[in-house]
Amino acid sequence: MSTNPPPQPSSTRIAEVIEARSGEFTAECYQLHQAPPLGSLVKAGSPDVFGVVCDTVTESVDPGRRPLARGQDAADEADVYLQNPQLSKLLRTTFRALVVGHREGETLRHYLPPQPPHVHSFVYLCPPDEVRAFTQSLDFLSILMFSAERAPVDEVVAACLRQAAQAHPDRKLFLVGAGKTLAPLLRGELARLNTILTRIRP
């Protein structure tokens, strides 16, 4: 098994891949409720496979046992977890990431990698520099738009662009460019285009 290049100091290791397929991977967060924000750019595997967080779930570790309500007498919500320390072992937070590209040698590719990341690959949140580099090209938007049937695509795209914009020096310029990339993809679907644009409007 090939080894990851040492991650950049600013990338934070946040999760581990527990299921992987060509177009998406699922990762379990090391911390309960500490999933990366919807739409953020993460990477996993070696070489890097990039994904956009599209769906986050916190649920019982054992699918057969649903959590019970426990806070009736608690002072506040935090108190619930304090009073029941076992909860953080019974619950877990996972998220799915849609694969939007990968690294090939020095080059960033905005299409699917030949192989998905391995299960148990570490998942890192991409630092702003990497986000900026990856979103120089907006070709990945078409993958997002067309890849996921099981995610609120328009919301994910909007969230992704909002976050990516933070990494660009001229946010407005980036967002207008992104909008212009989306427009032809949503040809004939003006209402959808409008929905996304209203959500990314600077």
Add this chain to the structure above:
Amino acid sequence: MTADRLGIVVAGSLTGGVEVKLDCDVSVEERAVGRYVVIEGQKLRFLGMVTDVSLETIDDEITSMPPVSDEFIAQVISGTSTYGKLHVLPMLAIGGDAMGLLDGPKTVKTVPAHFSRVREATEQDIEVVFGKEDERHFYVGNPLDMETKVCLDLPLFVTRCNGVFGKSGTGKTFLTRLLLIGIIQKGAAVNLVFDMHNEYGWKGSFEGAGREVKALKQILGSRVAVFTLDEESSRRRKVSTDAVVEIGYDEVEPEDVELLRQTLNLTQPAVEAVYALAREFGARNWLKRCLEMDTGDEATKALLDRLHIHEQSVRNLRRGLDKLARLGFLTPKARESSVKRILDYLGRGINVVLEFGKYKGDSTANVLVANTLTRRIHDQYRRWTEQAQGEGAAPPQPLVITIEEAHLFLNHEVMDQTIFGTIAREMRKYNVTLLIVDQRPSGIDEEVMSQIGTRITYRLDNERDIDNVLTGVSNKGELKTVLAKLEPKQQSLIFGHAVPMPIVIRTRDYEKSYQEFAEAAEIKRKAENLAADLWG
């Protein structure tokens, strides 16, 4: 040559021109019709004129639900879901290889391939086509938003009749004066100008401001002579004139009266009476005799009876002829032959401007004078030319006759009778061509219009005028939009014989050119002196 890319060719045809989809960062608002773009085809480079600009959408929904409320959304959508489109008429093709560059621009026989890149034409692109100023080429103006000079090949220009058109106040007179200076400086022809508004001889005026500009004589000195119909007015305006023109009764022909039918208010029988009386009294005497005729006299009555001329027609005719006789320059017997005098000057290569003085703007005077003089001057040129041909000698120097309000002479009804109609149709057979200036080109006969070699037209509003100016032009529809969108002043569309392709220009500034005129004169004088020294 790294001019900005504008877009790509997406459709088109040879006859209709090509469609260019603008890149999304190119603003439609900066694309004006009449400008030139370059289309980089696979083998050829095309120069084309923008003839229309349009807004397109890929979604019909956008037109019904325009997202205008939001500036950001509008910005995203413009250029993507909506985009600008140019309609471009390829005018010339230039081969991309070395041979192509040597051969120069060619007429367009095909269209550029799909997705050919389109960019703004650079100064060099235009210069390659319109040449630089030299001994033939005269600078008349600049393409829109460019510094390059658009030059006319004047010796080529004067081989055909030419026209300057446009609404009143657009710049026709200023341009015509420029052209005349050019024709004289380049030695392309000798000129006779019927200056019916007193604007070409000594000085012209700026509209409204009361400021004056120098006219031909002030700029070109002894190469120009100013003749006048009205000595007193010229003196009052401090114009030094070289000769006073008079027209003798004997020089007026029945055809002239027929031409004046409308301004003199003559009925058809009255016009017919003129011909009958001219046959009776003789071509040289008829006007004098008619003016002296006493209709109460028995002998006259008998004569009129014999000629089947109705009393009413005689009265109508007399009223008209009396009006004519009131024109001061029309005299029973001219002191000297003005025609001879003019021919003498023209023969020596001196250009003649005939000022109208107080007859300024008088159509009757314009028609009568221009027609009687030109008829005989043309006659002489015909003899000179035929003589030269017979002897195998050089023909006379080409003559250009400039007339304002040309529709008076060249409208459909009269053009068969005027000498101007003849000149327009015979082309340059006898080395005489016309430079016609007119604000109402719809009044000019279509056949004449189609004979006009180079047309320079300023803005015209009337649909019929626009139509007529474009008579016989291919791609009329496209040029029509260009023509209709010219600025109200000093912008004109030039097309025809003396230019390689139609182009919209901003006319060269007249006053700023004085210095250059003077320099050109100086260079020419030096060259002549040098030649004289060499051969002298």
